[in-house]
Amino acid sequence: MPNMSKYKTPVPEQNPEVRARNFEEVTLGYTEELALAEAARCLNCPSKPCVSGCPVGVRIPEFIKKITEQDYAGAYEIIHSTNALPAVCGRVCPQERQCESRCVRAKNGEAVGIGRLERFIADLHQDKDQHDAIIKKTDSNHHKIAVVGGGPAGLTCAGDLAKLGYEVTIFEAFHVAGGVLMYGIPEFRLPKAIVQQEIENLKSLGVTILTNMVVGKVFSIDELIEQGFEAVFIGSGAGLPRFMGIEGEALVGVCSANEYLTRINLMKGYREDYDTPVLQSKSVAVVGGGNVAMDGARSALRMGAEHVYIIYRRSELEMPARKEEIHHAKEEGVEFLTLQNPVKILGDENGRVSGIVCQKMELGEPDASGRRSPVPIENSEYELPVDTVIMAIGTSPNPLIRTTTQGLEANQRGCLLVNESMMTTKQGVYAGGDAVTGAATVILAMGAGKSAAKSIHEYIQKKGK
Amino acid sequence: MFQIVKKRILNPSVTWMEVTAPHIARKVRAGQFIIFRVDEHGERVPLTVADSNPDAGTITLIFQIVGCSTMKLNALQEGDSILDLVGPLGLPTELPEAAKKICVIGGGVGCAIAYPQAKMFHKAGLDVDVIAGFRSKEIVILEEEFKQNCSELILCTDNGSYGRKGFVTNALQDRIDAGISYDTVIAIGPILMMKSVCELTKKYQIPTIVSLDPIMVDGTGMCGGCRVTVGGKIRYACVEGPDFDGHQVDFDELIRRNGVFREREKECRMMQLADNKS
Numbered sequence: 001m002p003n004m005s006k007y008k009t010p011v012p013e014q015n016p017e018v019r020a021r022n023f024e025e026v027t028l029g030y031t032e033e034l035a036l037a038e039a040a041r042c043l044n045c046p047s048k049p050c051v052s053g054c055p056v057g058v059r060i061p062e063f064i065k066k067i068t069e070q071d072y073a074g075a076y077e078i079i080h081s082t083n084a085l086p087a088v089c090g091r092v093c094p095q096e097r098q099c100e101s102r103c104v105r106a107k108n109g110e111a112v113g114i115g116r117l118e119r120f121i122a123d124l125h126q127d128k129d130q131h132d133a134i135i136k137k138t139d140s141n142h143h144k145i146a147v148v149g150g151g152p153a154g155l156t157c158a159g160d161l162a163k164l165g166y167e168v169t170i171f172e173a174f175h176v177a178g179g180v181l182m183y184g185i186p187e188f189r190l191p192k193a194i195v196q197q198e199i200e201n202l203k204s205l206g207v208t209i210l211t212n213m214v215v216g217k218v219f220s221i222d223e224l225i226e227q228g229f230e231a232v233f234i235g236s237g238a239g240l241p242r243f244m245g246i247e248g249e250a251l252v253g254v255c256s257a258n259e260y261l262t263r264i265n266l267m268k269g270y271r272e273d274y275d276t277p278v279l280q281s282k283s284v285a286v287v288g289g290g291n292v293a294m295d296g297a298r299s300a301l302r303m304g305a306e307h308v309y310i311i312y313r314r315s316e317l318e319m320p321a322r323k324e325e326i327h328h329a330k331e332e333g334v335e336f337l338t339l340q341n342p343v344k345i346l347g348d349e350n351g352r353v354s355g356i357v358c359q360k361m362e363l364g365e366p367d368a369s370g371r372r373s374p375v376p377i378e379n380s381e382y383e384l385p386v387d388t389v390i391m392a393i394g395t396s397p398n399p400l401i402r403t404t405t406q407g408l409e410a411n412q413r414g415c416l417l418v419n420e421s422m423m424t425t426k427q428g429v430y431a432g433g434d435a436v437t438g439a440a441t442v443i444l445a446m447g448a449g450k451s452a453a454k455s456i457h458e459y460i461q462k463k464g465k
Numbered sequence: 466m467f468q469i470v471k472k473r474i475l476n477p478s479v480t481w482m483e484v485t486a487p488h489i490a491r492k493v494r495a496g497q498f499i500i501f502r503v504d505e506h507g508e509r510v511p512l513t514v515a516d517s518n519p520d521a522g523t524i525t526l527i528f529q530i531v532g533c534s535t536m537k538l539n540a541l542q543e544g545d546s547i548l549d550l551v552g553p554l555g556l557p558t559e560l561p562e563a564a565k566k567i568c569v570i571g572g573g574v575g576c577a578i579a580y581p582q583a584k585m586f587h588k589a590g591l592d593v594d595v596i597a598g599f600r601s602k603e604i605v606i607l608e609e610e611f612k613q614n615c616s617e618l619i620l621c622t623d624n625g626s627y628g629r630k631g632f633v634t635n636a637l638q639d640r641i642d643a644g645i646s647y648d649t650v651i652a653i654g655p656i657l658m659m660k661s662v663c664e665l666t667k668k669y670q671i672p673t674i675v676s677l678d679p680i681m682v683d684g685t686g687m688c689g690g691c692r693v694t695v696g697g698k699i700r701y702a703c704v705e706g707p708d709f710d711g712h713q714v715d716f717d718e719l720i721r722r723n724g725v726f727r728e729r730e731k732e733c734r735m736m737q738l739a740d741n742k743s
């Protein structure tokens with residue numbers, strides 16, 4: 001008997017006032033009872049519109065049906081067969097723009113909470129033994145593949161290749177793998193223990209992870225090939241922060257969101273028992289309207305700031321952040337200053353930030369991205385007193401690999417060029433994720449890693465003949 | 466894990482370590498650095514690779530014990546291991562174009578960074594003079610090493626307890642006054658020292674290269690924490706440096722930016738002191 005409620009079964013969350021001051025996870029996840037109630041909302045439509053909205057094609061109605069049958073291991077097996085990082089995706093995918101946007105139930109009410117159900121199943125199998133009992137290691141086919149970068153693209157590619165029997169080695173620049181999942185997305189949204197557990201699961205599939213390896217510096221791509229890797233996948237992300245180029249960006253108290261979040265997440269600067277220093281702020285302006293900006297703002301609150309402002313040059317409607325993040329940020333007390341653009345950062349006599357000058361904007365004609373473009377309103381500048389400015393206005397791919405590898409071509413924005421099978425302009429070298437698309441999403445990076453794995457498999461098979 | 470195979474105390478606040486890091490040893494060139502993290506709770510801190518031995522698979526680090534992380538590193542003994550070590554990072558030092566006679570100036574522990582550069586220039590057949598400045602005789606380091614890798618070594622101490630009395634800039638002025646003309650000056654040391662050297666060399670229009678040491682996190686260009694202003698433009702020291710044209714560097718800005726975490730660093734240092742005692 002389907003549950004015909006128009007609304008998603010609510011998910012327990014930490015109280016906004018409390019959670020705005022701690023780093024524990026905001027959303028607590030479904031209990032079994034809640035998951036069963038929500039699973040019963042799925043109508044199991046034969047046309048499965050939701051699946052076509054998923055970049056990795058998770059067989060959504062099938063796994064939900066398993067939940068209704070209380071066969072949780074079966075549900076996990078279905079999800080895991082196409083998605084190697086379900087505990088991550090259940091938490092950070094923009095479901096409202098993907099699977100859930102196509103759900104029939106959304107036509108009259110809210111979509112089925114697919115992300116929440118995915119998380120429920122993944123969390124049940126966080127325990128390594130539970131995982132290993134269901135997902136088995138494949139025998140080696142003795143072909144060596146190198147993966148550069150241990151973000152979602154690299155991890156997925158590695159996992160899929162390992163499942164086919166390849167001996168995969170991931171070369172990761174940082175001291176841990178995970179990419180943005182470790183250094184960017186905060187603990188309160190995606191606990192790091194969960195990311196590491198997913199990575200452990202990959203290791204049990206036979207994937208080797210070498211950390212502290214900056215490819216382009218310690219080894220070039222060509223040297224990897226000389227070492228006997230038959231194909232290389234580049235998933236080095238788009239980690240290079242942009243600044244605005246306005247006056248005052250060199251003042252003490254201005255940093256990129258990458259630096260701020262890396263100090264807090266990767267280097268655990270929010271914990272007393274870690275040595276990493278983080279800016280201590282009372283009043284923080286975060287510039288930007290994406291997930292990165294929301295994470296920066298919500299982290300600043302948790303680090304003790306009294307006022308945190310999001311400054312965004314378009315209106316809330318155009319904000320690229322996940323809807324849930326915007327909603328959570330507001331609940332927690334982040335103040336939204338939309339249709340405003342910083343023009344200058346002010347400093348005191350010691351060279352520390354003392355304020356930011358913003359100009360008000362209005363929406364004009366739609367631009368190339370289809371969003372209405374902001375137009376400055378003359379003489380509308382005003383000064384906002386802040387002591388910290390966090391720039392979250394976008395990132396681009398790091399040129400390190402491109403500039404040290406002959407034959408690897410990129411477009412004007414520095415994104416690597418690939419063909420339809422994800423091969424770069426260099427034979428046997430594949431790429432995917434943010435390194436190819438520019439900053440995008442976890443699931444798109446995973447989708448790219450997946451198709452690259454498939455192409456690499458075909459390439460190696462052909463080569464063998 | 467990266468094992469410490471040899472450790473020497475060069476002076477009470479400067480330590481020399483030879484560390485196993487075969488991949489880095491094979492690849493590193495003068496001017497490049499590594500970033501280390503002593504243990505799970507540690508910061509990521511940059512240090513120049515002072516020397517390397519590709520056959521033995523080791524690199525040499527020379528560091529001044531100034532704060533929490535260098536105290537922690539110094540607490541490790543031969544046989545112990547450093548948790549993380551990544552490199553080689555940064556661009557290698559380039560031979561200054563068409564230079565024949567150059568002067569390498571090191572101040573304090575900056576000599577550790579200047580040493581591999583002097584050695585490389587000397588090996589490349591340039592006529593290299595070295596001016597090495599220290600506060601006093603007890604803290605002089607690398608004297609022998611420099612002697613073997615330059616035409617002339619001028620040591621100076623602030624208090625005159627060894628070598629020429631005075632600052633490195635006084636020694637450089639002597640040389641200029643004596644009619645010696647340098648094609649290029651390389652200055653590495655405390656920011657104020659580099660700034661003074663640059664003020665002097667600018668007067669005589671001697672091209673000057675400095676090695677900057679802003680605060681870093683990743684060392685690969687993804688945080689922007691290491692940005693410095695050179696010739697009015699933002700440059701990332703970890704990927705575009707650490708060497709820059711000294712006459713273009715905004716040193717005052719660098720001094721301010723390096724002070725950003727001073728309070729927290731002090732706390733950490735005190736805690737580490739307490740830890741080391743107990």
Ligand SMILES: Cc1cc2nc3c(=O)[nH]c(=O)nc-3n(C[C@H](O)[C@H](O)[C@H](O)COP(=O)(O)OP(=O)(O)OC[C@H]3O[C@@H](n4cnc5c(N)ncnc54)[C@H](O)[C@@H]3O)c2cc1C
Pocket residue numbers: 092093094148149150151152153154171172173174177178179180181184185186213214215216235236237238239261291292295322398400401432433434435439440441442443445
């Ligand atoms: C703060 C923040 C919040 C976000 N929130 C969301 C969200 O809620 N939902 C969502 O879907 N997306 C979100 N994103 C975007 C998403 O995280 C990225 O699109 C995704 O991680 C891209 O995956 P990737 O594997 O291509 O690259 P990355 O995750 O960037 O991983 C690249 C990896 O390669 C390594 N690397 C780089 N260069 C080298 C080299 N030369 N040698 C070796 N290793 C190298 C890096 O250290 C890194 O580990 C967010 C991004 C940020 C920054």
Ligand SMILES: Cc1cc2nc3c(=O)[nH]c(=O)nc-3n(C[C@H](O)[C@H](O)[C@H](O)COP(=O)(O)OP(=O)(O)OC[C@H]3O[C@@H](n4cnc5c(N)ncnc54)[C@H](O)[C@@H]3O)c2cc1C
Pocket residue numbers: 498508510511512513514527528529530531532533534535536574577578677678679680681707723724727730731733
């Ligand atoms: C590319 C590069 C190469 C370097 N090579 C060497 C080297 O070979 N040997 C060596 O001894 N040091 C070197 N340094 C400097 C070294 O990284 C810093 O001294 C580091 O901050 C020490 O960390 P700490 O935790 O011990 O001290 P911290 O707690 O970080 O700082 C202690 C004190 O030093 C000041 N300080 C912070 N950062 C710096 C800095 N970058 N320079 C000077 N003072 C600073 C602080 O304000 C504080 O008062 C290098 C730096 C860079 C960027």
Ligand code: FES
Pocket residue numbers: 680681682683684685686687688689690691692701702703704
């Ligand atoms: S240290 Fe992060 S960009 Fe240079």
